[in-house]
Amino acid sequence: MGVSKLDPGSSVRALDRGLKVLAAISDADRPCGVTEIADAVGMTRTAARRFILTLEHLGYVAFQGQGYVLQPRVLELGEAYLSNQPLVAVAHPHLEELAAEVAETVSLTVLHQGLVTYVDRVQATRILAINIVVGSRVPAHATATGSVLLAGLEEPALDAYLSALQAQCCTKNTEPDVGEIRQKVLEARNQGWFLADQQFRSGIRSLAVPIRDSRDATLAAINISASASRITGEDLKKQYLEPLRRTAEKIVAAAG
Template sequence: MPGGASTGTFLQGLERGLAVIRAFSAEARSLTLSEVARAVGITPATARRILLTLEELGYVRSDNRRFSLTPRVLALGWAYLSSLDLGELAGPFMEELSAKTRESCSIATLDLPDIVYVARVPTSRIMTVALGVGARLPAYPTSMGRVLLAGLPDDELTTYLDSLEAEPLTDRTTTAPDDLRATIAKARADGYALVDQELELGLRSIAAPIHNSRGRVIAALNVSAHASRSTPTSLCKDVLPHLQEAAAQITTALTHRGHL
C-alpha cells in the first residue's frame, strides 16, 4: 500500500474504485458483482456500492446481472495522453511526413463522440474550419475517427453507434449505423481509413493508427489533401506508405520514452 496510508492521506475508496475499473479487460469485458468482488478482493456489498457509483457517473453500465465499462472510461486515458506532450515527441516525424507528401498532417485521440487534435502540421489551409491543438470534430465522418473507432472493443463500438445521431455534413457523408459499421470494419481490416469529402466537400484524408506496446490503438495520424490535387487512389499509393511509416516511428518513440 502506498506510503500515504500511514499519513492519513490515502483514500482507500478511490483505490478500490480504480481497482474495480482495472478488473475489466479484453478477457473479462463483462463481470457479475461477485466476480468483481472476487477479482478485487473486496466484499460484494462494497463492490455493489462502487459499481453503482461508477454506473451513475457513466463509467459502467449494467445488463441484468452483468456489468461492463463504457467508452467514457477513455476520458481517463485522454488525461494521460494529453500529459505526454505528444505533439513535441511526434513533431519531427510529422514534419518529415508533411515534407514528403506536401500536405497537412495531424494527430488526434478519441474522446467520444469526438476526436481531439493533439498535434498538427499545416500547409496551406484547406478546411473552412480552423484546426489546432484541442480542436474537436465528430468521429464518424473523419479518417482519424474511423481509425480510432476501429480500435474500440466491439461492445463499446456498438454502444457508440447505437447512441449516435449522425448528421449528413455533405452529400457524401455516411450516416446509417450499418454503413458506418461496415466502414469501421474495413478500417480495422485494412489498418487505415480513407474519407472522401464526408466531412467537408473538397477535402480528402487518410489516417493510420498509432499503437501502444500492447497493440492497442491510442491515437491516429492523418494526411489531408484537397480533392483538386488528390484522388483516393493517389492517397493510397503515394501517401499511405509514408503515413504508416511515420505512425510506426511515433509508436516506437513513445515506447522508448516509457510512456506506453
C-alpha cells in the same frame, strides 16, 4: 491511480454543470447568449447565468457583442493536457518531417467521448479550406481518423458508440446509416487504414492510420489531409499510405 467510473455519491453536481456550460460556449462557432447556453445544457436561465458569471469572474469567458465567448485563459487547460501527454511531444517532430515530405497538412488525433480531438497539427504551405486547430473536436463517424480510432475499440465499446450515435450529415458524402458506418469501421480495422473522401468537409480528402502500442491497442491516429481538387482518393492512397505507416512506426518506436 486513474478513476474510470465515478460513484454517483462522489459527484460534484455544480462542477459538472459548470463544465457543461464552458463546453457549450466552446462548441459554439459564435457568441452565445444566456438563453441559448441554458437550453444547450438543460438548465434554467437563472442557473446558467450564475455559472457564466462565475466563469467570467475566473477569466474563462467574456461577453462580446451579443453573447459569451471563450477567453485565452482556457488555453492553460489545453496546455496542461498537452504537456502531460508524452505521445504528443514524441510525435511532433515526426509529424513535421512527414508534412515536409508530402507537402500536405498532417494531424495527430485521439478519440474522446465519441468525438475525434485534434491534439497536434502541422499545417502545409498549401492552403486547405478547413478550419481545424489543436483542440478541435469533430464527429468520428465522418472522418478518416475517426474510423481508424473506432476500429480500435473493443466490440462492446463500439456497440455502445453506435447505439448512441445520432449521425449527422456534414456533407452529401457523409454516411448517416449506422449499419453502413459499422461496415466502414470494420473495413478500417481489417485494412489498417481509412480514406475519407469529402465526408466531413466538401473538397477535403483525408487518409489515416492508427498508432498502436506493443499490445496492439490503438492510442491515437495520424492523417494527411489534402484538397480534393488537387489529388484523387486513389492517388492519395498510392502516394501517402506508406509514408503515413512509416511515420506511425517511428512514433511508436520513439515512444518506446
